[in-house]
Amino acid sequence: MLAWSVVVSVLVMTVLSLLRVNVIIAILAAGLTAGLMTGASLTETLDLIIKGMGGQAEVALSYILLGAFAVTIAYSGITGILVQNLLKVMKGKRSILLLVIAGVASLSQNLVPIHIAFIPILIPPLLKLFNEMKIDRRGVATALTFGLKAPYLMIPAGFGLIFHKTIQDSMKENGAAVSVPEIAQAMLVPGLGMIVGLLIAVFITYRKPRDPKEVIHVDSETAEVAATEEKAEPFGFNHALTILAILFALGIQWYTGSMVLGALVGLVSMFVFRVVPFKRGDQVVSEGIGMMGTIAFVMLIASGFANVIQKTGAVNALVEQTSGQLGDNKMVIAFLLLVVGLVITMGIGSSFGTIPILAALYVPICMAVGFSPLATAALIGTAGALGDAGSPASDSTLGPTSGLNADGRHNHIWDTCVPTFIHYNIPLFVFGWVAAIIL
Template sequence: MEWIVVVTVLIMTVLSLMRINVVLAIVVASLVAGLMSGMNITDTISMFIDGMSGQMETALSYILLGAFAVAIGYTGITTLLVNVLVKVLTGKKTMMVLALAGVACLSQNLIPVHIAFIPILIPPLLKLFDQMRLDRRAVACALTFGLQAPYIMLPVGFGLVFQKIVLEGLNSNGLSLALGDVSKAMLIPGAGMIVGLLIAVFITYRKDRDLSGLKVELKKAEEQIAASTKAGFTRQHLFTIIAIIAALGIQIWTKSLVAGALAGILCMFVFVAVPFRKNDKIVSEGIGMMGLIAFVMLAASGYGTILKDTGAVDALVKVSANMPGIDNKVFMAFILLLIGLLITIGIGSSFGTIPIIAALYVPMCIAAGFSPFATAILIGTAGALGDAGSPASDSTLGPTAGLNADGRHNHIWDTCVPTFLHYNIPLLVFGWVGAIMF
């Protein structure tokens, strides 16, 4: 039983590396997990389908955010940003990548559209990337950084949700800690992500990368760039900004991405920033843009349910707790983080991983003598590990959705592998050292 997580995560990873569609890879891993736990195929499929409901709200929010992003794109306000990037950063590869990382960071708190902005903003820039001979793997690392680092380090937007989940996991299992202390604790693994970003931008992917040998149609991207240079601020843009603010306010008030996205869409129609007759087209394009990602998240939820309900995760942690030398804090911290990596890279959701591991980690950390602050570091880092690099994570699916608009960016080798290497290794090291020091 304890090997189910390891075996099925390896199966999913190997299939993905072989360029098998990630949805098929998750389904196969789920079937293997069910069969290894003693269930038959029928029961496994039934549990998988039931488990998909665990991410229904997330999937719906992605669809609505996709429609909201399409509506924003329809007004042309994103061309203003493209215009600035083209004018100011053409020829400045490093600044371009860092600027995109900054824009992605804003999508997690100031304008909480999460990954929905990527398929709108990135495709018009692809031609520019090629002209600059910019390595798209650097852009993938920058976007993933912006999607993950803010929720780890900043207690606002998605970060507030993440850190509250960590806090609830600690408090509900017998440890008392304030939200401010959790925020301070998460700055340590967050610093590791900053190091990973700098390595990717200034060392690993600094050199030119020429993709001109591939045959591809870039007419749409060229037209979008040409249009961006003529864009000016209009009444539509003003109402779009109002809609974005309304979406942010509703999301914070209701703590619901669905409510926020729906409010933003309704404001776009009420203020006639987008003609109401376009509603069918906008929703359809939003589904087309975000539908695959939403379905991958549903499939990942079904897989995660099988791992949880069959006791595979519990068994893995219990076996690890009985390993020789686990009473050593240095060794124990490393093992706990490694388990978090395996679980999250399989489930694909840091937010969904925290409640699973907190109940198991807290008693082990108390017994081993870890402080509440160090325990927060371990649990938060263990949950964040694997988000970058996971084939089923929105932190990797989002960048690929934009960078592969012209068919020249591979999800596994150009997004998952680079982000796995540049973020999971620093997260593991910084989380490990932080837990030992505090």
């Protein structure tokens, strides 16, 4: 029962989310299910959820501040210049724009390691452009998620270096030696699967024009900021100061590694430079919370759910039970190990946090049946990444939704999670399985 609690709770979260139950309620129900199945009482489970929420407090706060920063950028009018120029250059070139967005997002993992911080700033001002070009926002979501995942899988720099070092250290702790360049080599094959998924999404699945949805739910003031009719205007001094504030925010985050400090510096700069009047301070923060508050709280609840399945021993029980039933067929073992990785990462919502858990299971099994260190690294890296795309609790899906739903026209589950799950988890699984066999 302990081992199955992870599987059942993830299924509860997935089914409720697909039935359009609010994602916060779905994750909370999954956490309560996991706790009760492991023998904890209702109050003990709630206590674990509440204590675990602190694990994502910094990210949640940074989302709120980034939302407020995004509102000040929209107020400056620079987004009108951006939208009008993109309309002229990209008119009718939907697929090209999606590839450009994927490319920009990719920079956030390695060259300018700011992860999801750019999304609330870049995407809301572009929503009017997406509407006018009739771009399918599901395609934008897949492009953003590609940029948030594929670079760190394949390139050992920035967040990619952290990911590869985590694999290296976790394998070493369990008795297998492998270098970072070797891990990068092993992860090229799974990464190729993500590239295939992106190309399918851009040029096949979401190639056709799609009329924008009716407003789903959003604060009226936030919708006005996100989707207001932008007028072209000459580039002025305030626009230059806005760019300077953005550079300050990115620079501080890059130097300190803190999204909170970066967002705070950018927000304060906009008031100090008088781009936004001081009297609008309360309104800016309120609109930022309206834009990003739900996403921030989802991350807090998701962290609490992850705490339940880890602290109750449910994940370790699943790992131990699985390891005793694998047999000695390499193809079957690789398949089952990837399935376990998918389930665990879907629940925890973090590929980085899942790696040490998976390595404890994978390394002894892979060594016993004769997998090479490269094949073992490919299995661990792929299994850690599986589920990150498509999980309602992952920042790889929450980040894109935070920007795309600023005007209330984008559903987190059906417009972000389902498209990214289909286009990335399936090819990742197949290419990761192939890598384990051929390496």
